[in-house]
Amino acid sequence: MICQKICGFGAAFGLLMFLGCENGPMENPEWPARYPASGTVNYQGKPIEGADVTFTNLTAGSTGTGKTDADGKFQLTTYVENDGVVAGEHIVAIRRVDVVDNTPADVDLSAGGEAVPPTITWIIPEKYSNSAKSGLTATISETEPNEFTFDLE
Template identity: 35%
Template sequence: MRSANLFLASVLLFAAGCGSGLGTVPVTGKVTLDGEPVEGAMVVFNADSADGRSASGMTDASGAYVLTTEFNGDGALPGSYKVAVSKFEGGDDGMPDTTGMSEDEAMDAMYSALDKKGRNAPVAKNLIAKKWSNEAGSGLTATVTDSGPNEFNFEVTSK
């Protein structure tokens, strides 16, 4: 009985100290499209360093986003990032609505939209100018710090 209690105490102490284990910090912000808040835009922070990890979030009706690296809303690792923003028009184009999904869930949903012959479903239209959806050419950057505040607002255009 004593060894069972000791084991249980060890497990509880380990679990209490674990968290995500990554060292992420909260990251938030807003995205505006042509000066107006944009709902359903995907914001992706791509780490500049090889040992970094990307983080992403989806904007709500007010244009606000919260980044996720591993667990919903856990933020991003401290470091430098190149940022991409995109918003695809849904509807009857065969592509799933990824609003509220994590980056992994959204990618799984997109791959599921492929037909049996491996051809892509009809291509969705990006409502944000193409340059913003490519982190290498968007010019959008962010440096996430341990001390914060880590709020990054981005103004993008449709043309």
């Protein structure tokens, strides 16, 4: 009898946890207001897939990120998927690299084997990966559409 009650409670708790996790994180009232923001990244006139896009509002101490799809499009997330970013001036970084692991497959790193440094190939110029040096900015509005196009050369 006791086992049935404990098992029943465990199953109910597990179901609640599953349903809670399925819905993702809940909104926190302490989080600042965020506004939807999205855009497109092109390099030399072509959309860039797999680029990491970062908007940083230094005044608010807040950062939102997104990743470009096959069409170079991104949506920004601060806390909850696609929730946007805080209003105001942002400095922007865009990073796209390919990393090739050069360590041979037969090297056992857990047994003291040494890794070979990877090969990093910048798909877009490295300068865009540093928001302080990229020269890219964006202003997030509370009322206007926040759609940005970054044409990188």
